Each structure stands twice: as C-alpha cells, then as structure tokens.
Amino acid sequence: MESNLFIKEFDGFDIPCQYMFDLRKTKVKDCVGCWSCWIKTPGRCINTDLDEFYKAYLKADKVIILSKVNQRFVSGNLKTLFDRMIPLFMPDITFKHGEAMHLPRYRKYPDVEIYYQGDFDSLDSKEIYENYLHRTFAQFYSKCEVVKPINQSSMQEISG
Amino acid sequence: MKTLIINGSPKGRNGNTEVIIEKFIGSAKNLYQVCYVANEDPLKLAEYMKRFDAVIIVMPLYIHAMPGIMMKLIECMERTIDDGKSMGFIVQSGFRESEHSKYLKRYLTALAHKLNYTYIGTVVRGGSAGICMMPEKMNKKLFKQLQNLGEHFRLTRTFHGDIVEELAKPIRLSKGMSMLLYFLFKLGISDSIFWNGMLKKNNALDRKFDRPFA
Numbered sequence: 001m002e003s004n005l006f007i008k009e010f011d012g013f014d015i016p017c018q019y020m021f022d023l024r025k026t027k028v029k030d031c032v033g034c035w036s037c038w039i040k041t042p043g044r045c046i047n048t049d050l051d052e053f054y055k056a057y058l059k060a061d062k063v064i065i066l067s068k069v070n071q072r073f074v075s076g077n078l079k080t081l082f083d084r085m086i087p088l089f090m091p092d093i094t095f096k097h098g099e100a101m102h103l104p105r106y107r108k109y110p111d112v113e114i115y116y117q118g119d120f121d122s123l124d125s126k127e128i129y130e131n132y133l134h135r136t137f138a139q140f141y142s143k144c145e146v147v148k149p150i151n152q153s154s155m156q157e158i159s160g
Numbered sequence: 161m162k163t164l165i166i167n168g169s170p171k172g173r174n175g176n177t178e179v180i181i182e183k184f185i186g187s188a189k190n191l192y193q194v195c196y197v198a199n200e201d202p203l204k205l206a207e208y209m210k211r212f213d214a215v216i217i218v219m220p221l222y223i224h225a226m227p228g229i230m231m232k233l234i235e236c237m238e239r240t241i242d243d244g245k246s247m248g249f250i251v252q253s254g255f256r257e258s259e260h261s262k263y264l265k266r267y268l269t270a271l272a273h274k275l276n277y278t279y280i281g282t283v284v285r286g287g288s289a290g291i292c293m294m295p296e297k298m299n300k301k302l303f304k305q306l307q308n309l310g311e312h313f314r315l316t317r318t319f320h321g322d323i324v325e326e327l328a329k330p331i332r333l334s335k336g337m338s339m340l341l342y343f344l345f346k347l348g349i350s351d352s353i354f355w356n357g358m359l360k361k362n363n364a365l366d367r368k369f370d371r372p373f374a
C-alpha cells in the first residue's frame with residue numbers, strides 16, 4: 001500500500017494516512033541557523049522534536065500539505081517546518097542545473113501535493129506563492145506537480 | 161524621527177545580517193533603532209513598528225524565502241492607515257548568485273504595498289554566508305558599498321539604484337561559469353573544501369554522509 005503523510009493547517013479533508021502532522025497542535029522549534037546538522041552531527045538537528053516526522057517524511061511515497069495562506073504566503077509555522085528540512089540535504093552544492101543547489105542526502109524523497117486555503121487579492125500574489133512552493137520542492141528533490149486551492153473535488157483527488 | 165531596523169536572522173547579533181546592519185548604519189547610530197526578531201515577541205514587535213515612519217528589514221535567505229521566525233513577524237503586521245510611511249528590505253544569502261532571492265523580493269515588494277507603506281526597495285546580495293567569519297579586509301568592497309548605501313539612504317530615504325545593482329551581482333551564473341563550477345566541483349575544488357574542513361574540526365567527517373532517518 002502507498003504510504004502517505006499529511007501535514008495540515010485546516011480540517012475537513014482528512015483521508016486515512018500513515019502519519020498525521022497537525023501544525024496547529026505542534027509547535028515546531030525554529031531553525032536557529034547553527035549548521036550543526038551539516039558540520040557537527042550530519043543529518044541531525046540540535047533539536048529532536050522532528051525526529052519522528054523526518055522518519056515518516058522519508059518513508060512516505062506521497063506527502064500532502066494542507067496550507068493555510070497567511071499574509072499571502074505560507075504560515076510562519078509551515079515556513080519553520082521547511083527551514084528544518086535542511087538536515088535532509090547535504091551542505092555541498094552542485095551547479096549541474098546552471099545554478100547552485102544542495103545535493104541530496106537520502107536516496108529517495110516523497111512526491112508532494114499542496115492544497116491551500118485562503119484568498120489572494122491579485123493574480124500576482126497567487127503566482128508568487130505557487131512559484132515559491134514549486135521552487136522549494138525542487139530544491140527538496142520532490143516531484144511537486146500539484147499546488148492548488150482546495151475545493152469540493154479536492155477530496156477525491158487527494159484520496160485518488 | 162529614527163528609522164527602525166529589524167534584524168530578521170535567527171542568529172541575531174551573531175550573524176551576517178548584523179554585520180550588514182552595522183555597515184549600513186555606519187557612524188549614524190543615533191538615527192536608528194535596531195530590533196531583533198530572534199529576541200522579541202512578534203506581536204509586540206509588529207505593534208512597536210507602528211511608531212516609526214521608516215522601517216528597514218534585513219534578513220538572510222532561508223530556502224528561497226524569509227526564515228520562519230521572520231514570517232511569524234510578518235503574520236502580525238497590519239496595514240497602516242497613515243500615508244507616507246516607508247519600508248525597505250535587505251536580503252543576503254549564501255549562494256553566490258543573488259537570483260535565488262527573486263521569489264522573496266517579489267513577495268516583499270507586494271507586502272510593502274499591501275501594508276500601505278511606500279516601498280523603498282529590496283537590496284539582494286548573494287555570497288554572504290561567511291562575512292562575519294572573514295577578516296575585515298576581504299569584505300572591504302562590500303562594506304564600502306553598504307556604507308554608501310546607508311549614507312545615501314540617510315540623505316534621500318531611498319536606496320541608490322546603482323549601488324543596489326552592484327550589490328546584486330552576479331544575478332545569475334553564466335552558462336560558462338556554471339559549467340566551470342560544475343567541473344571544479346567534480347575535481348573536488350568547491351565549497352565542499354570548507355564544509356569538510358569544518359566537519360573534520362568537529363571530528364565528524366567520517367559521518368558526513370550519514371542517513372539517520374532513512
């Protein structure tokens with residue numbers, strides 16, 4: 001069976017999954033920028049609050065993120081979670097793609113789908129948000145083809 | 161009236177952001193108030209911000225955007241009803257090409273407008289991961305540019321276009337440059353030398369490729 005991980009900031013779209021990470025209930029410790037995960041304890045953050053999450057993330061075939069748009073961007077909590085993904089990658093940089101990019105640490109990363117709730121007051125701001133997320137998961141070596149607003153038919157897509 | 165400078169780095173006083181702020185301020189300390197996102201409650205800081213007519217936010221790039229703690233402050237910011245307030249940004253980052261900050265720059269531009277601030281601009285600067293560790297001499301050109309940026313700001317309340325342009329260079333790597341860097345990397349000549357040195361110093365080089373969560 002396919003293994004799913006759910007990261008959510010709003011309700012109403014749950015499907016059975018192996019691991020649920022509710023960002024409203026869990027306060028992720030902020031990245032302090034110390035680089036321990038690269039130069040002291042390779043692959044490990046000085047904080048251990050995400051150890052179970054990391055395992056589940058790397059095990060998952062698919063990660064579904066339900067993001068609540070805040071100030072026309074990802075929430076501070078979700079952004080902190082993304083910052084804390086840095087231990088999953090190497091400090092070393094490749095230029096293979098014509099620009100700097102960190103190398104992967106693990107052999108496999110999950111596919112990611114992002115559904116968001118919230119309004120944008122312009123096409124421009126919607127595009128900024130969506131482009132940013134696509135770019136982030138390109139650095140995270142995940143296939144991320146879905147970044148779209150959540151609606152009635154999303155439930156089927158998510159479970160499909 | 162003083163200008164508020166917000167240091168948006170999780171490393172606060174001990175990071176590269178701080179050095180950039182110091183150089184930007186130069187000798188005009190009495191004209192600025194500096195606050196640290198790392199040490200403040202975001203709600204209180206957003207409230208405090210309202211007392212100033214001009215705000216400059218300086219931050220490191222964290223994976224194509226602002227650090228999480230910086231976003232937590234942005235979440236608390238409210239649209240101002242006073243016209244004539246202004247807001248500018250300085251984003252510095254590790255990769256040498258500054259183009260990685262383009263998503264954040266677009267976001268911050270829109271943010272300033274949404275909050276009803278006059279947008280001063282966003283200065284982007286790559287290759288800055290080591291400035292607080294490097295000897296002053298190696299940063300001479302950068303520090304001079306930041307000093308000029310600061311002086312011009314004091315006089316005009318704007319960022320000087322030419323200085324902004326210089327600081328952003330290189331915006332992207334030319335094809336030849338990225339190929340060269342790629343080959344040098346294959347030969348073992350790259351930033352990895354720096355990382356391996358640090359790992360070695362910490363007795364961790366043999367664990368470099370660990371996969372603790374696989």
Ligand SMILES: Cc1cc2nc3c(=O)[nH]c(=O)nc-3n(C[C@H](O)[C@H](O)[C@H](O)COP(=O)(O)O)c2cc1C
Nearest residue numbers: 169175176177220221222223224253254255288289
């Ligand atoms: C979690 C994390 C993510 C980062 N992401 C990027 C990035 O996407 N691009 C980049 O060029 N530098 C990135 N950096 C490097 C920082 O922008 C750079 O080291 C900066 O100078 C740090 O400033 P500070 O010392 O004031 O915190 C990242 C650093 C950390 C700790």
